[in-house]
Amino acid sequence: xxxxxxxxxxxxxxxxxxxxxxxxxxxxxxxxxxxxxxxxxxxxxxxxxxxxxxxxxxxxxxxxxxxxxxxxxxxxxxxxxxxxxxxxxxxxxxxxxxxxxxxxxxxxxxxxxxxxxxxxxxxxxxxxxxxxxxxxxxxxxxxxxxxxx
Amino acid sequence: xxxxxxxxxxxxxxxxxxxxxxxxxxxxxxxxxxxxxxxxxxxxxxxxxxxxxxxxxxxxxxxxxxxxxxxxxxxxxxxxxxxxxxxxxxxxxxxxxxxxxxxxxxxxxxxxxxxxxxxxxxxxxxxxxxxxxxxxxxxxxxxxxxxxxxxxxxxxxxxxxxxxxxx
Numbered sequence: 001x002x003x004x005x006x007x008x009x010x011x012x013x014x015x016x017x018x019x020x021x022x023x024x025x026x027x028x029x030x031x032x033x034x035x036x037x038x039x040x041x042x043x044x045x046x047x048x049x050x051x052x053x054x055x056x057x058x059x060x061x062x063x064x065x066x067x068x069x070x071x072x073x074x075x076x077x078x079x080x081x082x083x084x085x086x087x088x089x090x091x092x093x094x095x096x097x098x099x100x101x102x103x104x105x106x107x108x109x110x111x112x113x114x115x116x117x118x119x120x121x122x123x124x125x126x127x128x129x130x131x132x133x134x135x136x137x138x139x140x141x142x143x144x145x146x147x148x149x
Numbered sequence: 150x151x152x153x154x155x156x157x158x159x160x161x162x163x164x165x166x167x168x169x170x171x172x173x174x175x176x177x178x179x180x181x182x183x184x185x186x187x188x189x190x191x192x193x194x195x196x197x198x199x200x201x202x203x204x205x206x207x208x209x210x211x212x213x214x215x216x217x218x219x220x221x222x223x224x225x226x227x228x229x230x231x232x233x234x235x236x237x238x239x240x241x242x243x244x245x246x247x248x249x250x251x252x253x254x255x256x257x258x259x260x261x262x263x264x265x266x267x268x269x270x271x272x273x274x275x276x277x278x279x280x281x282x283x284x285x286x287x288x289x290x291x292x293x294x295x296x297x298x299x300x301x302x303x304x305x306x307x308x309x310x311x312x313x314x315x316x
Contacts, residue, residue: 005299012271015249017170024169024183028190032157046190048300 168274263298
């Protein structure tokens with residue numbers, strides 16, 4: 001830097017900026033020492049990681065609240081009964097309920113298995129005669145005839 | 150508590166006047182400038198991470214707060230009315246009072262960019278590197294602005310030497 005610039009710089013540096021009022025020091029001091037600062041100094045939340053942690057915590061709290069609401073004593077637990085499936089027939093009067101014990105349903109067979117092997121046999125016999133249409137015996141010549149016609 | 154809180158009084162003692170002077174470039178009044186400086190100190194104390202260069206941090210915070218304040222339309226209107234009513238920028242210089250007034254006038258003719266560099270360098274004691282961080286610009290640019298500012302002020306105060314140089 002040129003000498004006269006340095007001289008001028010020294011002249012400027014010798015000047016003292018107007019001092020702030022004493023009230024300013026007090027105001028900052030109050031903010032710091034009266035605890036206002038400490039209360040506000042609570043570490044701010046920075047960055048994505050912190051927000052993710054907050055979101056995770058919120059999700060956990062929500063889940064915990066739901067579990068508590070469902071499991072607390074005295075809360076009637078509602079169990080939805082399965083709907084009754086209805087097979088619609090051509091005529092409404094012929095609608096058949098799957099709970100009919102005479103039908104070959106999985107429920108009826110399970111029930112029979114729990115009862116006894118004989119009950120299962122009886123059910124099989126009953127349904128074989130009831131529902132399965134008689135079928136002819138298959139042989140190769142019949143099949144060949146069918147495909148040629 | 151943050152260590153900064155233990156030293157803010159020292160920082161205030163050392164840099165308070167320069168920070169207020171710095172803020173007054175944009176503030177409508179001395180009181181507004183003090184508000185800005187208060188905000189900067191409180192912000193620094195609340196900052197959980199201690200700044201490496203507290204002085205540069207404070208100048209940066211003052212600059213941002215003062216510019217925010219300036220953006221307020223009401224403040225801007227007030228500034229135009231109040232700028233002439235504020236206290237002098239410098240302590241009374243006694244016999245040098247006339248010089249001080251002339252220097253204030255020369256400073257007022259600088260561009261904002263030049264003036265803020267002069268204040269931070271001369272009265273804030275910041276290095277060109279630190280000023281560069283405050284202004285988010287290179288130290289070379291800062292040094293260049295500083296030299297141009299000093300030349301401009303010298304020309305305003307005493308145009309004759311330059312005339313001699315030119316002749």
